[in-house]
Amino acid sequence: MLNPQLTPEGHLKHLLTIEGLPQRILFQILDRAVEFEAVAHQEVKKVPHLQGKSVFNLFFEASTRTRTTFEIAAKRLSADVINLNIGASSQSKGETLLDTVDNLSAMQADMFVVRHAESGASHLIASHVGPDIHVINAGDGRHAHPTQALLDMYTIRHFKQRFENLRVAIVGDVLHSRVARSQIHALTTLQVPEVRVIGPKTLMPPMIERLGVQVYHDMVRGLKDVDVVIMLRLQNERMNGALLPSRDEYFKYYGLTPAKLVHAKPNAIVMHPGPMNRGVEIHSEVADGMQSVILKQVTFGIAVRMAVMSLLVHPSAKA
């Protein structure tokens, strides 16, 4: 099967999922992001890479952080940015997803940044748009959130320099998490030798070990000697029901507390894709503690998204 994200020459055409992307492209994005990070420290925080290009933020599902960082990234690249909160307009009037996309394509869009509640929405859009339009998946259902995973890799590389000697644990609701899936693909592609997922059986997807991870249900054992702890958000609606009995019990077994964190390596970093539920998956003392790099993730997110956008438009140029 052809990878729908790559051109026949092997350049990135769309960014839909980390799965199937060669390591070379991941490093290309991470390297380019290093250069873009400097832009934030310039007096004029702008470069002309996407001048004259129109980037449409197509958010079929609410998001503040992701949409904002995409918007900042596009603006720093000098693109024109149009934000569409589709949930509130066309879809409620009965327009189909592809009709919406066709209409926006007719407005000479160059790039769509898509967030949608259903897995595969970005693939569908990418298979439908004209040859000159790029699609970035900003989160589709439970499937993928590739830019989040890339900024997480950027953060890990920033603090740990290398990937080939790391032990990484991802903790929480892996079943419903597009972030976790993309992180797993990114970590394994970057040759991280040991990726662990930790959570109750009700929140683990079937056969997840086929993706190259080790499954732990005991958090203390799972955190033993890890270099990186990635906490996942637990959605409110999943806290009381048939998946979990209560948020208190979840916190008891899977909340990251200082007492549990001591089992990780002393210099382990703590990450979270946000937004955090303090007291549900993470204790405030850890979230605000020395080992937390959660706010750095947000900052790095802008540079990484700039790198992705610029790579799509200029696959071979330097940043």
Added chain:
Amino acid sequence: MKIHITHGRIIDPATHRDAPGDLYIAAGKIVSLDQCPAGFTPNRVIDARGKIVMPGLVDMAARLREPGYEYLATLESEMYAATVGGITSLSCPPDTDPPLDEPGLVEMLKHRAHGREQTNVYPLGALTQQLQGQRLTEMGELHDAGCVAFSQANAPLTDTQILLRALSYAATFGFPVWLQPQDAHLARDGVAHDGEVASRLGLPAIPTCAETIALNTILQLVRETGARVHFCRISSSNGLDLIRKGKAEGLPISCDISINHLHLSEHDIGYFNANCRLVPPLRSLRDRDALQQGLEDGTIDALVSDHAPVDLDAKQLPFEAAEAGASGLELLLPLTLAWARQRKIPLAQALSRVTSAPANILGIGAGRISAGSPADLCLFDPEREWEVTPAALKSQGKNTPFLGLSMIGKVSHTLVGGFIIHEDARA
């Protein structure tokens, strides 16, 4: 009209015949095999050199979308697709709008479908009113109107007390009940097999135990009531094991699988191919292989098209939101042939799964070639290759996971009751 079919390779799965020969047809029936009856002067001679002459196919599951879903397909378009596919008898599930739950609707459908020169249609009546799983339909009246069996189609019947009573009532009169075994609670919101692919793509999953739990429940109710039950669309190896045990125990059961589940697995979903959104879901390769074996050893009685035309708009959606179903009338024969070729199964044995075996379950006289049986026949060129494209498919439903693939075997003539209802000059 008298027809002489000459120089064909005649395969009759019911009698395991596979030999060259001639067929003589008069007054809608086969009057003689091989021997020319005295004084027989045909109005038409069909030269079947290089072709296989077999009983017309009997498809146990084809949605014609009438009444209620004429925007998806019409009786005309789908009946035509059936004839092009060599299908001369089909049964249609009651999941129309309104469902086939009262005699008037069945009579109307039969009236629309029973022109003289068309594929025979055998409707399935709804087992419960509106398929809601609460109140029984007038099975006796529906039977008199032409329903050959009773079914819930894909609609759940979650209340086991009602299921027990429905089976008891049907058993009173010897009416067969066709059920698709899938536990509605375990299948809730699911769209794919709970394996590697669903986990990778982030699709809500349906575990195999949704099938085995439903099967175990129904099998136990069969033991209680003695009802004759046909299981529709088995999808898993574990499910198949339960059927095998039930048959060994002597229970009055039979089952079918779809052409999609015979050839495909969860991996064919690829990057969210909505044409692979099916009910039940495509399962693992191991399951697929077990189904291929089960169809060969006869644990699975029949292979069906599970034809469900869906329009493009309902498929051009994210996988979860896409409507389930695949078009299949025109693929039933070539995909049966492909399975026989892959597993080196003699054609007379393989073709029984789409002729004599389903005819036996339906209790109709079709699906065989013998003197005195109705002249429902399919002639096909076993060498001819064709590509599955939207234009090549006559069905209004262009939705099939096999789009773009090459098929071997093309129907040249379809006869129903001695009438040539389809003739492809090129084949």
